[in-house]
Amino acid sequence: MTDDASLLEVLDRSVGGERREYDVGDLVFRQGDPATHLYGVETGQVRLERSTVEGRRVLMYVAGAGESFAEAALLHDVFHCNAVAAETSRIIAFRKDSVLDLLRSDPGRAEQVILLLASQVRELRARLELRNILSAGDRILHYLLLVAEDGVVALRTPLKDVAAELGLARETFYRELAGLEKAGLIRRTDREIHILSSG
Amino acid sequence: MTDDASLLEVLDRSVGGERREYDVGDLVFRQGDPATHLYGVETGQVRLERSTVEGRRVLMYVAGAGESFAEAALLHDVFHCNAVAAETSRIIAFRKDSVLDLLRSDPGRAEQVILLLASQVRELRARLELRNILSAGDRILHYLLLVAEDGVVALRTPLKDVAAELGLARETFYRELAGLEKAGLIRRTDREIHILSSG
DNA sequence: CGAGTCGTTGAACGGAATCAATCGTCGTGG
DNA sequence: CCACGACGATTGATTCCGTTCAACGACTCG
Numbered sequence: 307m308t309d310d311a312s313l314l315e316v317l318d319r320s321v322g323g324e325r326r327e328y329d330v331g332d333l334v335f336r337q338g339d340p341a342t343h344l345y346g347v348e349t350g351q352v353r354l355e356r357s358t359v360e361g362r363r364v365l366m367y368v369a370g371a372g373e374s375f376a377e378a379a380l381l382h383d384v385f386h387c388n389a390v391a392a393e394t395s396r397i398i399a400f401r402k403d404s405v406l407d408l409l410r411s412d413p414g415r416a417e418q419v420i421l422l423l424a425s426q427v428r429e430l431r432a433r434l435e436l437r438n439i440l441s442a443g444d445r446i447l448h449y450l451l452l453v454a455e456d457g458v459v460a461l462r463t464p465l466k467d468v469a470a471e472l473g474l475a476r477e478t479f480y481r482e483l484a485g486l487e488k489a490g491l492i493r494r495t496d497r498e499i500h501i502l503s504s505g
Numbered sequence: 506m507t508d509d510a511s512l513l514e515v516l517d518r519s520v521g522g523e524r525r526e527y528d529v530g531d532l533v534f535r536q537g538d539p540a541t542h543l544y545g546v547e548t549g550q551v552r553l554e555r556s557t558v559e560g561r562r563v564l565m566y567v568a569g570a571g572e573s574f575a576e577a578a579l580l581h582d583v584f585h586c587n588a589v590a591a592e593t594s595r596i597i598a599f600r601k602d603s604v605l606d607l608l609r610s611d612p613g614r615a616e617q618v619i620l621l622l623a624s625q626v627r628e629l630r631a632r633l634e635l636r637n638i639l640s641a642g643d644r645i646l647h648y649l650l651l652v653a654e655d656g657v658v659a660l661r662t663p664l665k666d667v668a669a670e671l672g673l674a675r676e677t678f679y680r681e682l683a684g685l686e687k688a689g690l691i692r693r694t695d696r697e698i699h700i701l702s703s704g
Numbered sequence: 705c706g707a708g709t710c711g712t713t714g715a716a717c718g719g720a721a722t723c724a725a726t727c728g729t730c731g732t733g734g
Numbered sequence: 735c736c737a738c739g740a741c742g743a744t745t746g747a748t749t750c751c752g753t754t755c756a757a758c759g760a761c762t763c764g
Contacts, residue, residue: 366634426626676722677720
């Protein structure tokens with residue numbers, strides 16, 4: 307699912323980023339702040355949330371380890387949301403100017419970034435489409451078919467995280483997984499799920 | 506939600522695309538075909554689906570009017586999914602080489618594309634995050650807060666399409682909307698929804 | 705050896721999907 | 735001009751299934 311090199315990695319190699327540590331609740335940036343940087347999560351988790359006029363808060367995104375966020379800083383002068391650490395986190399900050407300079411001066415890098423973003427779009431679309439599947443069992447099966455390579459899914463993350471990615475309560479996920487196995491559609495080993503053909 | 510200029514528009518203006526008509530069920534391209542073009546939907550709808558080894562089909566994305574698809578052609582030599590018209594559709598095909606040439610020779614355009622993709626990523630993330638909200642009412646409210654400008658949401662598409670975007674049955678959506686109005690949280694006029702402040 | 709987390713199963717509840725029916729509106733053609 | 739059909743919007747009743755609460759075993763780590 308995740309591709310070879312992430313945007314975060316590419317940026318980190320190309321323009322050096324400044325690493326900072328944040329505790330739970332710390333603000334990385336605030337809505338209205340000048341958008342001078344974009345960011346990556348090295349460890350931890352950051353919540354992006356927007357404050358509405360009436361003071362309500364709308365969660366826009368949760369960025370986990372390895373992900374970049376606030377790329378939209380490239381588009382705007384000020385941030386349109388707050389970024390707050392949801393866990394103790396190490397964040398990398400890249401200067402917006404540096405990034406833009408890089409993209410302008412190095413067409414190869416620019417192209418690489420385009421490809422990265424394009425594949426990210428593809429992945430997000432696929433994830434979104436998954437959510438349109440109502441039945442938990444079908445959703446899981448489709449997910450497995452999507453991420454499988456040669457009929458085998460290697461589990462890199464704990465199962466509960468997979469459940470979260472699928473938008474399911476972990477209990478439902480475990481149960482349904484057991485159901486699929488009982489139905490003879492999959493077989494599980496320790497860190498792998500094998501998809502058994504049954505056209 | 507949708508931004509000023511779409512990727513489709515930018516491409517259409519920069520590299521001329523070839524327009525083709527498709528009937529329901531027609532294949533735009535097939536899994537394994539050389540990936541020589543990327544595409545945009547002018548009218549109609551296209552389903553992107555991947556065939557697995559066992560002949561099962563997994564839906565990856567449904568591209569509607571105004572959207573581009575198969576941008577991933579830029580990354581790969583062959584298509585990894587089938588594209589089939591879900592309605593009578595007019596599709597624009599852009600030559601991959603032309604697009605790559607453009608991006609390499611025109612850094613300004615490349616930058617514009619990067620910005621477009623970045624904002625697309627942001628939008629997709631936001632949509633995905635919405636799906637993590639279980640309660641239909643909360644989901645709708647968050648959506649409204651997200652797309653509102655000055656507390657007003659202008660309906661561009663039929664309500665039933667909004668319901669689909671939110672991943673809700675249209676009945677549920679209507680009902681919940683009525684509920685929100687009864688609860689005094691929103692007020693509806695013909696083509697607008699007003700969000701009433703209530704911290 | 706305890707605390708914490710992941711994985712797993714059971715039982716009950718609640719809410720969204722689904723089926724069904726109605727109304728309004730718009731466009732089309734006779 | 736009106737009848738007709740298509741589609742969006744809406745409300746009611748019922749079913750179903752995923753969430754939630756709860757409890758437990760396995761494993762890791764300090």
